[in-house]
Amino acid sequence: MYFRFSMENILVTGGTGLVGSHLKRFLPDAEYISSKDFDLTLESDVRTLFERKWDRVIHLANRVGGILENIDHPGEFIEENLLMNTLLLKYARIQGSRRFTAVLSTCVYPDKFESYPMTEQALHQGPPQETNFAYAISKIALAVQIDSYNKQYSLDYNYLIPSNLYGEHDRIDFQRSHFVTALLGKILEARKDRASSIHLLGTGSPLRQFLYADDLCRVIKICVERDLTESFNVAPDENLSIREIAELAVEVCADGMLAIEFDNESPDGQFRKDVSNEKMKRLIGEFEFTSLREGISKVYSRYSE
Numbered sequence: 001m002y003f004r005f006s007m008e009n010i011l012v013t014g015g016t017g018l019v020g021s022h023l024k025r026f027l028p029d030a031e032y033i034s035s036k037d038f039d040l041t042l043e044s045d046v047r048t049l050f051e052r053k054w055d056r057v058i059h060l061a062n063r064v065g066g067i068l069e070n071i072d073h074p075g076e077f078i079e080e081n082l083l084m085n086t087l088l089l090k091y092a093r094i095q096g097s098r099r100f101t102a103v104l105s106t107c108v109y110p111d112k113f114e115s116y117p118m119t120e121q122a123l124h125q126g127p128p129q130e131t132n133f134a135y136a137i138s139k140i141a142l143a144v145q146i147d148s149y150n151k152q153y154s155l156d157y158n159y160l161i162p163s164n165l166y167g168e169h170d171r172i173d174f175q176r177s178h179f180v181t182a183l184l185g186k187i188l189e190a191r192k193d194r195a196s197s198i199h200l201l202g203t204g205s206p207l208r209q210f211l212y213a214d215d216l217c218r219v220i221k222i223c224v225e226r227d228l229t230e231s232f233n234v235a236p237d238e239n240l241s242i243r244e245i246a247e248l249a250v251e252v253c254a255d256g257m258l259a260i261e262f263d264n265e266s267p268d269g270q271f272r273k274d275v276s277n278e279k280m281k282r283l284i285g286e287f288e289f290t291s292l293r294e295g296i297s298k299v300y301s302r303y304s305e
């Protein structure tokens with residue numbers, strides 16, 4: 001098992017991002033690239049990248065952002081992501097990469113669905129949520145391209161569909177960060193300023209499954225080692241409201257000593273989008289997810305160093 005993986009020539013795109021930075025610890029022998037090495041929206045760069053033979057491609061690179069950036073830059077999101085995904089997949093196939101694993105996101109699922117948690121069958125069953133529509137459509141197109149290549153060219157390419165992520169390697173940037181990172185950044189700032197409260201956008205009512213980036217990387221590593229080619233959701237069982245997550249973080253990081261204020265006016269995004277991890281558990285057996293409490297504690301200690 002390990003022999004096959006250690007002999008493979010593995011390319012990881014998005015190597016400087018949150019997931020890519022975490023993955024280096026789990027797949028240290030892979031080649032990690034970022035936009036500084038190749039601009040994957042340019043066909044000439046992708047062609048050059050594939051002058052080398054890659055047995056396996058793990059495609060993480062994308063234009064990714066929080067809710068505000070998605071609302072302000074939908075044109076850039078769809079253009080850059082469609083170009084990157086299409087070109088990467090096209091050249092992997094032409095050059096003969098044996099495996100290709102893309103990382104989608106649970107935003108590919110319908111904004112509202114008849115039953116939760118959503119299984120993989122919910123894909124293509126309704127339009128995605130409005131605030132990240134363009135980003136989600138580019139991910140859905142990637143899933144369709146992979147499924148279509150598998151059919152037409154008898155390939156075994158796949159995609160993982162993770163829920164919202166957080167981790168030590170995320171950047172604290174209040175305009176761009178994802179919720180947990182921004183939340184921990186605000187707690188850190190409040191403690192430094194000796195403030196008595198933190199201010200959060202929205203109503204606090206949406207439900208979210210937050211996945212620790214290391215957990216996704218452990219799943220990717222298992223896919224490589226066991227040569228898994230199925231596509232499936234990767235999400236923990238915990239599905240908490242934004243308010244509950246904020247309260248948990250304040251308890252873990254500030255001994256509960258900060259009040260939490262919601263502005264109730266900014267957009268909330270999708271109300272719920274929880275997905276089932278049953279297929280994943282069937283495929284890879286018992287998998288211990290990191291609890292949100294433990295993950296938040298680890299990430300906050302790193303941020304406060």
Ligand code: NAP
Binds near residue numbers: 084105
């Ligand atoms: P990230 O931190 O924003 O990193 C994005 C990566 O993509 C960076 O390495 C960036 O390189 C690279 N990239 C962007 N544009 C590029 C271009 N034109 N050419 C080459 N590389 C380019 O993203 P992430 O959070 O690690 O996400 C990894 C994957 O997981 C993405 O596909 C994302 O959609 C998916 N995902 C993320 C989340 C989440 O909550 N973060 C949740 C579900 C799924 P530079 O550093 O050089 O810009």
